[in-house]
Each structure stands twice: as C-alpha cells, then as structure tokens.
Amino acid sequence: MPASRPNTLAVPGAELYYETCGTGPLLLIIPGGPQDAGVFAELAAELSNQYKVLAFDPRGNSRTTTEAEPGTLDVDLVADDAAALISANGGGPAFVFGTSGGAQIGLSLAARHPDSVAALVAHEPPTIMLLPDPEPALAGERALHETYKRDGVEAAMGQFFAENGLDGDDSEGPPDFDMPPEAAETFARVSANFEYWLAHGMLPLSTYQPRLDVLRSGKPRITVAIGEQSAGQPIEAMGQALVARLGIAPTPFPGDHMGFETDAAGFAAALDRAFKETQHG
Template sequence: MPAHQTKTLPVAGATLHYEIWGSGPLIVIIPGGPQDAGVFAGLADQLSDRYTVLSFDPRGNSRTMTDTQPGDLDVDVIADDVAALIAANGGGPAFIFGTSGGAQIGLNLAARYPTKVSVLIAHEPPSMMLLADPEPALAGDRALHETYRRDGVEAAMGQFLAENGLDGTPDCDMPPKVAETFGRIGGNFEYWFAHGMLPLSTYRPDVEALRNGAPRIVVAIGTGSVGQPIEAMSQAVADQLGIKSTAFPGDHMGFESDVDGFAAAMTYAFLEDRHD
C-alpha cells in the first residue's frame, strides 16, 4: 500500500474527500469544527507504521463536495458518513479518534453504529448539554455566534481563541503543505460559525445508548486544557458514562503540538484492554 492515498466516496448528497496513510488495523480520525484531513497528516505519519489511518473533510469543509449548498450541520449525517467510510474500507470495527466537535460525532457514531467501532477516543468533546447547568456555556456560544453575524469571521475567530486559551498565530516559516492546509482551514470558518458551531455544541450524546452495548469509550482531556471551559464539558461526558477521564498530552490542539506523545497516548488507549 502506498504511504499516502487521496480518495473520494460518493454518499447521499455529497462526495467525501478522504485520505489514507499506512497499513494495519483501521483508525478513523474525525476532525473537529473547521478542520479537515490535512490537519492530521503529522499524527497519521506517526501512526502509519502500525495502523491504516483514515481522515476526511466533513461536509461544509474544504474538499468534500455537496450536491446542494450545505445547511446547518447535522451530527447524524456526519456520523452516517463515517460509517460509510468504514464500510468502504474493510467494514470495521475500526478504532475511532474524534477531537472537539469530531468527538461529538464519534459519540453519535458509537451510540448508533456500535458494531462499526472497536474503541472510541473522544478527545475534548464540547458536550455542554451534559453540564449540570449548561446555560452559561450556551450563552457564550450564542454571543460568539452574534459576534460572527455582527462583526464577521475574523472578530469571531479572535474571540473564540481568546476564550479558550488558544493561540491562532500562524507560523511564518511553515512548510508549503502545512501552509496550504492552514489556508483551507481559514476558509472553513465561515461555514463553522454560521452552520456548525451551535449544532455541534448543543448536541446531547445519547448517554443511555453509550452505557448499554456501546464499544469502549476513552474520554481524553489534554493536560494543557486544565482550567479551560472544555475541561468541564469533557469531564461531564466521563461522569455521565461513569468512567474516569484520561489525561492526554497538550491542550485542545495537542495532536499538533506534541505529535509523538499524542500518538503514543492514542496507541496505549486503543490497546488498553491488552494491558489489563
């Protein structure tokens, strides 16, 4: 198998762009928010000596084409797309890694397609609806959406990064491939603020289904996210499922800032049952 392949998959209402690295048991990476498959190239390279790593551009983002103008993001539909990708690449069950909004989609997939999933790592899901009092977090997202509507994408991006303790400053010396990915992601923020952020944030995971008959779930929280709003939202998922959260390297973008450590943490989490 070539080290890296780019493919497409026709599904209902869209043609998905996806990428594959390496060979071995299948890992599917579900991007979060405005991300696409290219964001995970470094992580995939680290894992590709022992796994087949697949990631994709969700509807509304980058190179996936939809038959009509995409409307508000539908978590069920994106999870259906992931199930179709698994079916087209061996049928599963697959290891699943979802980050941020992609973790919300991973939780939906695990609840609705349990036989497609071997283990799910839900990395920092923004599951505000599982908080004891979600209203403050909801108010924050509504305010961010209003900033986008009133002042545009750049103002909303600045507000989002500041509120979540993230640094959005681009590296002026980034390699051409990384710069290309960075440019694509920048173009996805319009859709995410307009149609993706609120549906992903207000999605309530089906806790009952996830407790009964779902695959093993790892709720991963970055050591650099302690004290940030995402920590409480992610911990709420673990609490509702009755499991302990797992510390992962870095912050919300730990898969980029500490690729080696993150790949090692993923590998251990996927194979945890073998260590018991």
C-alpha cells in the same frame, strides 16, 4: 513522512474526500469544527506503522463536495458518513479518534453504528448540554455567533481563541513565511472553513446530546481524553461532565485542545495506549 493516499467516496448528497496512510487495523480520525484531514498529517505519520489511518473532510469543509449548498450541520448525518467510510475501507470495526466537535460526531457514530467501532477516543468534546448548568456556556456560544454575524469571521475567531485559552497557540496564528507548502495549504483551507463553522456548525456541535443510554453499555469502549494543559479551561469541565454521566474516569492526554498538533508523537503514543487498553481492559 509517509505519503497519504487521497480518495473520494460517494454518499447520499455528497462526495467525501479522505486520505489514508499506513497499514494495519483501520483508525478513523474525525476532525473537529473547521478542521480537515490535513490537520492530522503529523499524527497520521506517527501512527502509520501500526494502523491504516483514515482522515476525512466532513461536509461543509474543504475538499468534500455536496450536491446542494451545505446548511446546518447534522451531527448524525456526518456520523453516518463516517460509518460509510469504515464500510468502504474494510468494514471495521475500526478504531476511532474524534477531537472537539469530531468527538461529538464520534459519540453519535458509536451510538448509531456500534458494530462499526472497536473503540472510540473522544478528545475534549464540547458536551455543553451535560454540564450541571449549561446556560452560561450556551450564552457564550450564542454571543460568539452574534459576534460573527455583527463583526465577521476574524473578530469571532479571535474571540473564540481567547475564550478557550488558544490565543497563544502558534498553530492557530497566521503561517510563517517558511511554513512548508502542504502545511500552508492546510492552513488556508481550514481558514476558509471558519465561516461555515461559525454560521452552521458551531451551535449544532455544541448542543448535540450524546445517547448516554446507548453509550453506557460499554460496547464500543469509550475513552474520554482531556488535555493535561486544558486544566481550568471550559472544555475540561465539559469532558468531566461526560465521564461522570458515562461512569468512567477521564484519561489525560498530552497538550491542550490542539495537542495532536503540538505534540504529535506524544499524542500518537497516548492514542495507541488507549486503544490497546480498550482491547485488554
């Protein structure tokens, strides 16, 4: 696996931690929820022969530091951070992959900084507000937040995994004793981010409403990726609501919400194919 190169970038109010590997056109990865750059190590390695892959730790997560205690997550601010990373690494336009809440940030990036984005693959964004009736899903988000406040992080995360069909996913369970050291470190960091996400990130990411009036222009090109194993899950309905509003078709991707980890090679091939299709389509 090619070694990633760690770096930092000073932006207003924060110092962003990011990693790069590979050579080629820039491909920016935006993590979802409590994730950080380390979650994408295998995916980045698979793509490093064709792209310069850049993954970062968003504000509130892991190794990125902020001047003040991070408060409520601001989707547009993190999107501006992503644009600053692109500018500092060649200026773009960059290919962008965002997953889950990171896909919401990617949609903000595409709307706010269209000249920085060559194409965006938005993987399973939690676009609750685009559902025909968002209230049941919003009630579920509020109930999860209340579980966190009442019973703590462990109970809330267990509820989240179960409700989203992820309770059987080994990538979300405790690490095995033979887990490689880097993977164990990533697991520990991401687990430590759960509290910030539950307290300050989950609701802003879920209630963010993409700028559909801007995104419908087709520049940059947007692919909405939905996991083949996410059929019947709430996240599928949210992705379908987004594509209906954008007037495009969904693109099936390997696996479920964590397909980039469970099938890194297949997921990388699907990403590469999607980016090439946006160039020639």
